Amino acid sequence: MSDTSAPIAAIVFDMDGVLTDTETIWDEVRRGLAAQDDLPWPEGATEAMMGMSTPEWAHYLTTTVGIRGDAAQRTLEGMAARYRQHLPTMPGAVEAVRRLGSRWPLGLASSSPRTLIDSSLEALGLTDQFQVSVSTEEVAAGKPAPDGYLRACDLLGVDPGSAVAIEDSSNGIRSAAAAGLQVIAIPHQAFPPAQDALALAAVVVGNLDEVTPDLVAGLAGSADR
Template sequence: MPTHRDQFFSTFLETFGSWRPDAVIFDCDGLLMDTESLWTRTQEMVCDQLGIALDRELRHQLVGLPASRIGPLMAQRAGAEPASVIKQLLDVNELLVLESGRPMPGAREIVEAMGAKVPLAVASNSARRILDVAISRSGFESQFTATVSAEEVAQPKPAPDVYLAAAEALGAAPGKCVAFEDSEAGAKAAVAAGMNVIAVPHMASQEPLAHAFCGSLESRDLLAWVAAWK
């Protein structure tokens, strides 16, 4: 059963025992790529352009949501056209990611270690154009068998659709997959898909439900667990 961060086990070996995944599915923004701050900056810039405040309540409401969901919320406050705001968000974010997107600490190493053992995929709430730019900036895009964008499924996270689509693309049963997430919405999606979830939350406001937690992808416990996979 997934737990909150204050209830996590001390090591992955203790948490999962002899269980090993058949595949691994990663979130992208804020997990593999240090682009979450760029997404926050994007929201700030667009709110400023629209003349509305990005207050604490709105910030928390928007965490983990795609532009297709954020745009209408901002548009409602601003009295603007949702489609226009969505385009503003994507245009600004694509430029920022192209200029400044970079891998999170430990991302290259853990992707390479896991990719040597099992097939990997990315399941993202980003639009396809943003996901492609982020992955191209990562330097390890060749490690992924599949990438799934929220635009390619019926419902974005917190619905399980992107994770189910990624598992199908890998030919793996959802229950045989481990998913890596940093947000409440993303972890909820992976749990709903029936996957084992490891959370790497970097925002104090986020308390995702997960089966295990680690401070970063540089975790020695995480690397030791992967090294033990047969």
């Protein structure tokens, strides 16, 4: 079977850490809540919450970190305040979305809540580039479970095996791979993925500028090899 026997049908982006450079902001806001509550920050907590849905990470903050009150509300209020100040964008994000969107249908599978997805895409001027977007609030389980990517592919009307995911984190890579997508990994410098997760990626690149239509198209049929 040749590589062109199963052409790429769609691309599904992650958002935080791929399009927006917000992983550090999530960490700073959550650590800030712990500091406000005079709590130590548990080792591995940052990495553990990457990809979790809002109920999942709120539960983690409450039970594992010990955050008091409504952990979700406190966190999202902090995130919204930071976004109003400045929404940092990953280099080449807008260009990459427009470049790939001119050739393939695009989806988004994000761990952010719906309100932050919509406001982020609007701020980036990319709302009309995505045919579908899925928050892990809207599926049964967050990353590393495959639910978000499976839902995005279902809404796009494509088989997951013919889709490509662009991810940065361990849980994100695991989620997309478990759903059956080919994964292009762009490791986040501040929070690099674990080696076992990175091994699940079809391609590892250094930045979004390297994610060209030729690179994506070259993944066609590779799941069958």
